[in-house]
Amino acid sequence: MNLLPSKLAREIKSKFGSLKNRIAKVIIVYKAPSSDQSQDCPNCYSDTSGVSTGVFDSSFVTPETIYEILITPQSFTRGRCPVCLGIGFLINTQVITVPLRGMVRWNPSSDGEMEFSVAGTEGTNIVQIKTDKRYYEDIRDSDYIMISGVKCELISPPVFRGVGSTDITVVAYLAAVKVGGSVRE
Ligand SMILES: [Zn+2]
Numbered sequence: 001m002n003l004l005p006s007k008l009a010r011e012i013k014s015k016f017g018s019l020k021n022r023i024a025k026v027i028i029v030y031k032a033p034s035s036d037q038s039q040d041c042p043n044c045y046s047d048t049s050g051v052s053t054g055v056f057d058s059s060f061v062t063p064e065t066i067y068e069i070l071i072t073p074q075s076f077t078r079g080r081c082p083v084c085l086g087i088g089f090l091i092n093t094q095v096i097t098v099p100l101r102g103m104v105r106w107n108p109s110s111d112g113e114m115e116f117s118v119a120g121t122e123g124t125n126i127v128q129i130k131t132d133k134r135y136y137e138d139i140r141d142s143d144y145i146m147i148s149g150v151k152c153e154l155i156s157p158p159v160f161r162g163v164g165s166t167d168i169t170v171v172a173y174l175a176a177v178k179v180g181g182s183v184r185e
Contacts, residue, residue, distance in 0.1 A: 009125060011179055027129060028146040029098040029138045037092035039066050041084035043074055052081045052088035067092040098138045102131030104147055125176040127152055133160060133168045144177065151178040 042060045044052045056075050063072040067090065071083055080086040108128045127147055131139075139158045144151050152174035162168040 008176070008179060026146070026148055027100050027102050027104065027131065029100065029135070029142045030144050030146065031096040031098070031138065031141050032143050033092045033094050033096065037067075038089040040089050041081060041087070042066070042071060043083035044081035044088070046088035050088050052084055052086045054079060054081065054086065056081070066090050067094050095143075098135065100131055100135050100138070102129050102135075104129055126155070127174050127176060128171065129174065130161070130169045130171050133170050136160070136170045139170060139172050145174060147174070149179060150176050152176050 040046060040050070041052060042064050043057060045055045045057050046052050056077070058075075060073045063070055065071070071090070074082045076082055081088075084090055105128045107126055127150075129139075129145075129147065136158055139145070139154070142154060144153050146152070155173045155175050158170045158172035160168050161171045
């Protein structure tokens with residue numbers, strides 16, 4: 001865990017010092033593309049093990065959107081398929097973003113609600129987010145999370161809080177890493 005440069009610490013303090021306990025409008029979870037997601041290349045035939053045979057599939061005539069990229073038929077006669085480069089399938093390389101709303105509290109340790117202390121986080125700006133339980137996996141699997149324009153990373157896995165089945169929320173603690181983009185509240 002890196003300590004924040006003091007300039008960043010000051011920036012965060014001036015931007016968020018008076019904004020504690022408000023509803024955040026912008027929490028965006030960024031997840032790495034899932035590397036196990038792939039689809040057969042529509043532009044070539046593949047053999048039984050899924051590897052491209054290097055033969056154009058002439059039945060591919062209508063452009064197809066795969067993982068948000070428009071794939072158009074690219075006829076070839078020899079060599080490597082220009083679409084999958086001979087691999088035979090296309091891998092999802094899209095970064096997944098999940099926008100959500102939740103309660104955001106900057107540096108909550110002073111009010112006693114922080115139930116654990118994380119070694120090495122002294123002097124770091126910590127942010128607590130509380131949101132709907134359905135985002136548990138998104139938060140757990142995040143690469144990083146943008147909170148009001150500040151890039152944050154999980155300090156520890158998110159936890160469920162609450163009683164009963166209706167009041168359950170997900171709580172996560174993150175450390176501010178970098179201010180980026182526009183701050184919208
Ligand atoms: Zn191909």
